[in-house]
Amino acid sequence: MIELKNLTKSFDQGQTRAVDGLNLRIRTGEITVLLGSSGCGKTTTLKMINRLIEPTGGEITLEGENILRQSPVALRRKIGYVFQGIGLFPHMTVSRNVEVVPRLLGWRRAKRRARARELLDMVGLAPNDYAQRHPRELSGGQQQRVGVARALAADPAYLLMDEPFGALDAVTRDSLQKELLQLQRRLSKTIVFVTHDIFEAVTLADRIAVLHDGRLEQVGAPKEILTAPESDFVRELVEKPTRQLQTFQEART
Amino acid sequence: MTLPADLPVRVYQHLVLTGSAVLGGVLLGLPLGILSHRVASLRGPVLWSAGILQTIPSLALLALLLIATNSMGFLPAWIALTLYALLPIVRNTVTGLDGVPAGTVEAARGVGMTNAQRLVRVELPLALPVIVAGIRTAAIISVGIATLAAYIAAGGLGVFIFRGISLRNYGLIFAGAIPAAALALVVDGAIWSGEWASRPVRTLQPAWDRILRPLALIPMILLLAPLAIEGGMRLSRSRPDVVIGSKEFSEQLLLGEILAQTIEENTDLRVRREFGLGGTMICHAALVNGEIDIYPEYTGTGYLNVLQIQSKGPLETEKVYKTVKEQYQKKFDVDWLGPFGFANTYALAVRQKDAQKYHWTCVSDLKGRAGKMTAGFPGEFMERADGYPGLSRTYGFSFGKAEDISPDLMYEVLQRGDVDVIAAFSTDGRLEAYHLRVLKDDRNYWPPYDAAPLVRRDTLQKYPQLETALGKLAGKIDAATMQRLNYQVAGEQRPIQDVAREFLRAEGIIPAED
Numbered sequence: 097m098i099e100l101k102n103l104t105k106s107f108d109q110g111q112t113r114a115v116d117g118l119n120l121r122i123r124t125g126e127i128t129v130l131l132g133s134s135g136c137g138k139t140t141t142l143k144m145i146n147r148l149i150e151p152t153g154g155e156i157t158l159e160g161e162n163i164l165r166q167s168p169v170a171l172r173r174k175i176g177y178v179f180q181g182i183g184l185f186p187h188m189t190v191s192r193n194v195e196v197v198p199r200l201l202g203w204r205r206a207k208r209r210a211r212a213r214e215l216l217d218m219v220g221l222a223p224n225d226y227a228q229r230h231p232r233e234l235s236g237g238q239q240q241r242v243g244v245a246r247a248l249a250a251d252p253a254y255l256l257m258d259e260p261f262g263a264l265d266a267v268t269r270d271s272l273q274k275e276l277l278q279l280q281r282r283l284s285k286t287i288v289f290v291t292h293d294i295f296e297a298v299t300l301a302d303r304i305a306v307l308h309d310g311r312l313e314q315v316g317a318p319k320e321i322l323t324a325p326e327s328d329f330v331r332e333l334v335e336k337p338t339r340q341l342q343t344f345q346e347a348r349t
Numbered sequence: 350m351t352l353p354a355d356l357p358v359r360v361y362q363h364l365v366l367t368g369s370a371v372l373g374g375v376l377l378g379l380p381l382g383i384l385s386h387r388v389a390s391l392r393g394p395v396l397w398s399a400g401i402l403q404t405i406p407s408l409a410l411l412a413l414l415l416i417a418t419n420s421m422g423f424l425p426a427w428i429a430l431t432l433y434a435l436l437p438i439v440r441n442t443v444t445g446l447d448g449v450p451a452g453t454v455e456a457a458r459g460v461g462m463t464n465a466q467r468l469v470r471v472e473l474p475l476a477l478p479v480i481v482a483g484i485r486t487a488a489i490i491s492v493g494i495a496t497l498a499a500y501i502a503a504g505g506l507g508v509f510i511f512r513g514i515s516l517r518n519y520g521l522i523f524a525g526a527i528p529a530a531a532l533a534l535v536v537d538g539a540i541w542s543g544e545w546a547s548r549p550v551r552t553l554q555p556a557w558d559r560i561l562r563p564l565a566l567i568p569m570i571l572l573l574a575p576l577a578i579e580g581g582m583r584l585s586r587s588r589p590d591v592v593i594g595s596k597e598f599s600e601q602l603l604l605g606e607i608l609a610q611t612i613e614e615n616t617d618l619r620v621r622r623e624f625g626l627g628g629t630m631i632c633h634a635a636l637v638n639g640e641i642d643i644y645p646e647y648t649g650t651g652y653l654n655v656l657q658i659q660s661k662g663p664l665e666t667e668k669v670y671k672t673v674k675e676q677y678q679k680k681f682d683v684d685w686l687g688p689f690g691f692a693n694t695y696a697l698a699v700r701q702k703d704a705q706k707y708h709w710t711c712v713s714d715l716k717g718r719a720g721k722m723t724a725g726f727p728g729e730f731m732e733r734a735d736g737y738p739g740l741s742r743t744y745g746f747s748f749g750k751a752e753d754i755s756p757d758l759m760y761e762v763l764q765r766g767d768v769d770v771i772a773a774f775s776t777d778g779r780l781e782a783y784h785l786r787v788l789k790d791d792r793n794y795w796p797p798y799d800a801a802p803l804v805r806r807d808t809l810q811k812y813p814q815l816e817t818a819l820g821k822l823a824g825k826i827d828a829a830t831m832q833r834l835n836y837q838v839a840g841e842q843r844p845i846q847d848v849a850r851e852f853l854r855a856e857g858i859i860p861a862e863d
């Protein structure tokens with residue numbers, strides 16, 4: 097379990113509050129989706145969980161232990177992270193990118209290779225075609241999938257995923273979402289998944305945490321969020337797609 | 350034009366010098382660059398200091414290091430070249446590391462790399478092309494500046510350039526300058542090709558890539574080979590038995606060669622030539638420090654300039670020789686062997702037609718016109734104890750203007766009329782060839798300058814056969830002979846080796862042609 101207690105992060109000597117007094121429990125074996133519009137503090141929250149950003153207030157515990165008391169390097173190696181900007185290493189082949197964490201953990205070469213092939217297969221990139229390419233030889237969506245494979249490589253118990261499917265078309269995205277759900281059911285990972293897309297949130301989430309201006313608006317199962325929005329912001333968030341759907345249908349008739 | 354016989358050796362030395370300097374620059378500059386990248390407060394001072402080093406004139410830096418390290422040859426040259434290599438390497442390392450995208454750096458941290466792992470696995474590989482560009486700049490600078498290293502006995506292609514200037518032999522200058530320029534291009538190309546070979550992302554068809562990549566490493570390996578060989582040799586201590594030095598003007602080069610051939614033909618010792626060292630004090634320091642074992646010197650120079658004995662009144666040849674011999678043994682553990690048989694004194698020389706016109710025969714005669722005359726003096730003469738300041742004090746006049754001028758160009762410059770009087774060497778063959786008149790030193794300002802070989806005493810003890818071999822030269826070269834030989838080298842531009850060999854054979858000091 098990951099617990100965020102009164103978590104706060106301000107930039108520019110307190111002028112911008114990217115995250116403001118956030119309290120959230122991320123339950124083991126669940127997918128928790130951080131949902132919110134651009135600039136609401138999703139990435140900042142995620143980065144604080146693996147100490148890429150240090151909080152200015154509050155604390156984070158992982159299995160009851162304050163993460164600030166752990167070595168950042170060890171912490172990061174047991175948390176898979178999919179970066180919003182993809183963050184593949186441009187000088188390494190796809191296979192080497194996926195093998196990064198296993199290498200850091202000292203796995204044997206053959207085992208790393210096999211693992212990379214397995215994962216590339218899983219994210220729908222035929223290893224024979226893609227393993228030896230470099231990131232710049234891939235499309236944006238393919239790069240994102242390599243990013244997901246890299247995060248999964250060392251089989252971490254925790255996964256932080258920052259809009260991992262953002263650059264994908266609806267079809268591929270749909271299939272990867274299904275993959276993720278299956279994976280999660282099989283391996284019961286603890287996943288924090290960031291998105292600004294309410295459909296994606298509803299599809300994937302065991303629980304959704306709606307963020308707005310660095311504050312938690314509401315947290316609950318998708319159904320609760322959809323049926324019992326607790327604030328105007330959440331209500332608007334939920335109703336907007338319904339209105340859009342109406343417009344869409346009107347246009348068709 | 351035939352290429353100098355020692356061209357391969359000089360190219361080799363040049364590569365050893367540049368190679369080790371670039372290596373030194375990388376070993377020092379890379380950590381400094383990394384440090385300046387990570388610690389923002391160090392960046393300014395580090396780049397500033399490296400920049401300052403770059404602005405010190407090369408010859409001055411060499412000379413300073415000569416004094417600071419108290420040694421000659423490779424060490425000070427290597428330090429100087431390494432310091433020059435520093436700026437481009439540090440600067441490009443910082444720039445290259447700064448250029449690694451922030452997202453990539455964050456990803457490296459995010460996957461759990463330690464600082465060192467991030468540096469080695471992500472930042473350095475991505476900064477490599479920029480860093481290598483800096484190394485290429487450093488290498489090109491080094492190849493150029495290494496030509497000056499000959500001045501302090503570090504060898505390299507500069508030897509030909511200095512020798513060429515001394516002998517007024519343009520062919521020799523080109524023999525140093527053209528290979529040096531070519532070497533710069535080759536080194537640049539080789540490093541580029543090595544960098545290409547180590548690029549992670551291929552740019553060619555896979556098939557071509559697989560063939561060309563290993564090939565692209567070959568030039569670098571070839572260029573580094575001399576360094577490896579030299580390192581191996583230094584470790585196994587295979588050093589020549591005796592090293593012979595000389596100053597940078599033609600008579601000295603010739604005497605050095607005569608000494609070298611005499612030893613080579615009369616003993617089985619291995620000889621290395623370090624000719625063309627920049628002046629008396631450098632030769633002296635080299636000898637005392639054991640960088641060289643032997644060089645030809647003049648008694649008066651030793652007396653006034655090295656021992657700095659204040660002269661009062663006229664000095665006798667015998668007395669001066671006895672004094673320097675005793676003092677050198679006592680102070681420097683160096684021996685003066687038997688003199689060659691000629692003295693090469695300084696002498697003021699003027700154009701014959703001027704001498705006739707103004708009825709000049711001795712130095713005092715110049716007094717009336719001195720204020721209107723321009724003098725051309727070798728740099729050393731401007732400063733030496735037996736040089737210009739003392740001369741004007743003794744004779745009570747100075748010249749209107751006094752220009753620094755290369756000792757080997759001054760005869761021609763005087764003949765052309767650019768200067769009116771020079772401080773010539775009495776044994777120079779060009780005095781006659783250019784219709785110049787030597788004025789008598791009527792106030793006995795100059796001491797006798799008998800030429801003789803100077804040898805370290807421990808070298809003599811180790812190889813007693815040296816004394817016998819060099820003894821054969823004693824008294825064998827009189828003033829007329831020296832003047833003739835000098836003219837063959839500086840006037841007729843014949844190769845020094847040939848002139849020396851011909852002379853030694855004629856005298857029966859080395860066996861005649863078989």
Ligand SMILES: Nc1ncnc2c1ncn2[C@@H]1O[C@H](COP(=O)(O)OP(=O)(O)OP(=O)(O)O)[C@@H](O)[C@H]1O
Nearest residue numbers: 107108112114133134135136137138139140141292
């Ligand atoms: N290094 C920083 N310095 C100053 N302000 C920052 C910094 N990083 C983020 N912010 C601000 O913090 C706020 C939250 O940023 P964050 O990246 O967490 O947003 P987000 O929810 O991930 O948005 P998006 O959906 O666009 O990725 C934004 O207003 C942003 O401008």
Ligand SMILES: [Mg+2]
Nearest residue numbers: 138139140180
């Ligand atoms: Mg974000």
